[in-house]
Every structure is written in C-alpha cells, then in structure tokens.
Amino acid sequence: MAFKAKSAAETKAAELAAALIRIADRGGAPATIGADELRRASPRLTPLAIGQMFRRHRDDLEAALAERGYTLIDYADQGTGIGMAFEIGIAQ
Numbered sequence: 001m002a003f004k005a006k007s008a009a010e011t012k013a014a015e016l017a018a019a020l021i022r023i024a025d026r027g028g029a030p031a032t033i034g035a036d037e038l039r040r041a042s043p044r045l046t047p048l049a050i051g052q053m054f055r056r057h058r059d060d061l062e063a064a065l066a067e068r069g070y071t072l073i074d075y076a077d078q079g080t081g082i083g084m085a086f087e088i089g090i091a092q
Helices: 006-028 035-042 047-056 056-065
Strands: 031-034 070-079 084-090
Touching: 006 031, 006 035, 006 047, 006 056, 006 070, 006 084, 031 035, 031 047, 035 047, 047 056, 047 070, 056 070
Parallel strands: none
Antiparallel strands: 031 084, 070 084
C-alpha cells in the first residue's frame, strides 16, 4: 500500500479532532467547547480555520470522535468574533 500524503487541510482537520478529543477527555462529556478553548489547545486553530475544517471535513471529525467514544451533538457558528461552539457527547 502506497503512502498518501495528507493535504494541509486534512492535517488541520486531524488537529481539530485531536484538540476536541483532548478537551473532552480532560473535562468529560457532555461538553461545550468554544473557539477560545480550541485556540488554547492548539494555537494554529484560528476561528476561520475551525469553521472551514468543520464544513469541509465534518465526516472525518465525526469519525475521529466516534473512535474515542464521543459524538458531535451540535455545532453553532454565529460568525467570526461572535462565537462558535461544538457540543460533544458520549456515543451510545
């Protein structure tokens, strides 16, 4: 099987998933995770990048969360600077 290099977007989506999982592991689920908390977990995750990665790679994010026993309940994006939040729960 040949190695397939990930694009920058795929790498950043994996970083977003990892940050969500780390925060949920630390704080427990259910949890509401905002952009500020994600920025503290990974400074490369700007609000713009978070929104783009969610829209483009939602399936990958949900799969990564499911592997760790979590599920994405909701995502709210009210615009840059206004607020965005992920609601993470325990998978049934």
